[in-house]
Amino acid sequence: MKKKNLIIFGTRPEAIKMAPLVKQFQKHHDVFETRVCITAQHREMLDQVLEFFEITPDYDMNLMKPNQNLYTLTADIITGLKPILEEFKPDFVYVHGDTTTTMASSIASFYSGAKVCHVEAGLRTFNKRSPFPEEVNRSVAGSICDYHFSPTTTSKSNLLKENISGESILVTGNTVIDALHFSSKKVTYDNYGDDEITILKEVVDASKKLVLVTGHRRENHGQGFINICTALKEIAETNPNIQIIYPVHLNPNVQKPVYELLDGINNVKLISPLSYPAFVWLMNQSYLIITDSGGVQEEAPSLGKPVLVMRDTTERPEAVEAGTVILVGTNTSRIIKETQELIDNSKKYDSMSSLHNPYGDGKACERIIEFVSNL
Ligand code: UD1
Ligand code: UDP
Numbered sequence: 388m389k390k391k392n393l394i395i396f397g398t399r400p401e402a403i404k405m406a407p408l409v410k411q412f413q414k415h416h417d418v419f420e421t422r423v424c425i426t427a428q429h430r431e432m433l434d435q436v437l438e439f440f441e442i443t444p445d446y447d448m449n450l451m452k453p454n455q456n457l458y459t460l461t462a463d464i465i466t467g468l469k470p471i472l473e474e475f476k477p478d479f480v481y482v483h484g485d486t487t488t489t490m491a492s493s494i495a496s497f498y499s500g501a502k503v504c505h506v507e508a509g510l511r512t513f514n515k516r517s518p519f520p521e522e523v524n525r526s527v528a529g530s531i532c533d534y535h536f537s538p539t540t541t542s543k544s545n546l547l548k549e550n551i552s553g554e555s556i557l558v559t560g561n562t563v564i565d566a567l568h569f570s571s572k573k574v575t576y577d578n579y580g581d582d583e584i585t586i587l588k589e590v591v592d593a594s595k596k597l598v599l600v601t602g603h604r605r606e607n608h609g610q611g612f613i614n615i616c617t618a619l620k621e622i623a624e625t626n627p628n629i630q631i632i633y634p635v636h637l638n639p640n641v642q643k644p645v646y647e648l649l650d651g652i653n654n655v656k657l658i659s660p661l662s663y664p665a666f667v668w669l670m671n672q673s674y675l676i677i678t679d680s681g682g683v684q685e686e687a688p689s690l691g692k693p694v695l696v697m698r699d700t701t702e703r704p705e706a707v708e709a710g711t712v713i714l715v716g717t718n719t720s721r722i723i724k725e726t727q728e729l730i731d732n733s734k735k736y737d738s739m740s741s742l743h744n745p746y747g748d749g750k751a752c753e754r755i756i757e758f759v760s761n762l
Contacts, residue, residue, distance in 0.1 A: 393477035397428030397488030406440035407565035464491035472499035485525035508535035509542030510702035560747020616648035618722035693739035705745035
């Protein structure tokens with residue numbers, strides 16, 4: 388009898404990091420029957436990823452609503468999963484990371500009686516309001532899940548401190564590196580994404596240092612984004628030798644302040660979210676990345692790009708220790724000061740730009756599959 392797998396995800400970063408696992412499980416169809424369920428907590432930004440990785444979901448819950456709230460999203464995921472879990476009766480369910488999809492799907496899957504596996508397990512800041520609500524989401528998933536695939540030894544030790552049995556934890560590396568490898572192969576051999584990259588080449592001003600910006604964290608909504616945009620405006624105006632490119636997240640709480648405060652500045656380009664390979668291409672072109680993203684903090688060290696993280700905490704201390712990432716929070720003058728230093732001080736810039744690989748070797752999915760095969 389084949390083992391029945393249900394892989395559930397809902398947002399862009401979960402999709403990027405679960406796609407390589409879906410592809411690998413599909414190769415092992417003699418051992419596993421694998422189905423994919425998307426909550427579609429994100430819509431356009433999720434569909435971009437599915438298209439690139441050529442994944443057709445078996446179940447599409449299509450839940451995203453404009454400016455959705457945590458209460459109804461959580462309830463809709465739990466109740467919407469009931470018929471899917473009852474019909475397919477998976478042996479194993481895989482959830483990823485720390486979104487509302489992760490937390491609510493782990494609860495529903497536990498109710499179904501399936502063994503629940505957490506990919507990217509054990510990341511912690513130990514501050515339940517930062518990031519909000521992700522720290523609580525991943526802690527809830529951690530306490531529910533039967534098996535924990537931790538990207539690093541630090542994340543494994545966080546779980547051990549919570550009295551999770553060491554036998555249920557496997558250190559795998561982060562599947563984001565598997566995704567990066569997949570992407571670079573597909574872009575090189577299939578010329579995938581050429582059209583989007585050709586358009587991007589017209590946006591990028593090759594005579595200037597490129598500063599790439601992304602941001603979306605809920606705890607930064609409101610004043611945080613006003614501070615961030617005020618800083619970016621001043622940086623752009625005082626440094627005509629740089630160009631800021633900012634693919635703006637579709638959350639209306641991000642779109643509104645960013646377009647109101649930054650649209651129309653000569654050396655700031657606000658663009659739509661990019662497909663994953665186009666974003667990786669742009670990271671590679673950039674001089675410096677300013678972000679509050681979790682995934683970008685993991686990708687940048689392996690591309691040798693310095694990152695200023697607009698948060699007060701990080702659950703990814705490895706890149707800070709490696710020297711690629713500096714936490715700058717959302718204080719306007721701190722963002723300006725740290726950015727200016729990296730623009731002006733080549734010694735500091737060089738020390739932050741060397742390649743590091745704290746997040747894995749691209750074989751995380753293989754390790755997960757071998758582990759589950761032996762259960
Ligand atoms: C969510 C996750 C966050 C993750 C982030 C990745 C939660 C609570 N938040 O935050 O952990 O880091 O995704 O990007 O799980 N929207 C669209 N189209 C899209 C995506 C979003 O229009 O493709 C808009 C919608 O109005 C939607 C809103 O953004 O209601 C918010 O989406 P939501 O997933 O609730 O929050 P994010 O800020 O995207
Ligand atoms: N990303 C993308 N297009 C973009 C911006 C980011 O494909 O325009 C990718 C990026 O490479 C990373 C992921 O999206 O893998 C990060 O997603 P996000 O910042 O939304 O979420 P987080 O990682 O903070 O949960």
